[in-house]
Amino acid sequence: MRLTCFTDYALRTLIYLGTAEPRQSSIAEVARAYGISENHLVKVVHQLGRLGLVRTTRGRGGGLRLGKAAAEIRIGEVVRATEEDLALVQCFAGGSCAITPACRLRNVLGEALAAFFAVLDRYTLADLLEPHAGRDLAGLLGLEPPQPVDASA
């Protein structure tokens, strides 16, 4: 039981963009930070753009940034939209099985999957970027940590 690489990269891209905000990022930069394929990331970013989770500005001074506030991006929403196959077993995907009409396993697995997503729906991207983690993330990703606002200035 594994999420696809596509979903994994989508989540990592959002974490990167959220950590880099308010500055814009590039696909090359995200790929380099994680040591992952730029070609693969192009498809991921394209899909995130279609979902409104990433906004791309073309041309000079262009780049990538989050398509909406981190607090409005639910992790459950991202996983549901990027996982192609949420059919836990063959019969969910339309495969035939002799006992389908009387099978209670389907209900049990469906209930377990709902519980899985209920947890993911409780968290937003902002929860993954909370101040402390956000600062650590910036360092790990080679990004400037956010500058503290000096209230006395």
Added chain:
Amino acid sequence: MRLTCFTDYALRTLIYLGTAEPRQSSIAEVARAYGISENHLVKVVHQLGRLGLVRTTRGRGGGLRLGKAAAEIRIGEVVRATEEDLALVQCFAGGSCAITPACRLRNVLGEALAAFFAVLDRYTLADLLEPHAGRDLAGLLGLEPPQPVDASA
């Protein structure tokens, strides 16, 4: 996100054996009932035997039956034991990721997986075989439905 075919077949085998009880079954019979590969089932049954979930008696009059009562076989236990890979994302499986030290996504995914199994742990094989479903299952699997006990006899 999908369970392996191995887990799917393991669950179906247990449903078959539980429906057929108290009579013994054979691998060929289970494979035929579901229209699935007998070779594949041999491995599944071997693993179920190692887990104590299936008992095999050799020789004439031998066959397969549940290794313990259906009410004592937790669905969560079966899935945990038959899924080889419960690493939802690369980093769970020991893969490297730049942000591992500060990553909160791991915790969130871990919590979601725990919720998934908490549901599966609430059900036993007996829940999948409840009287009404059990009778339907017997028909669908080509097995004699259990004979009602005539209390007046």
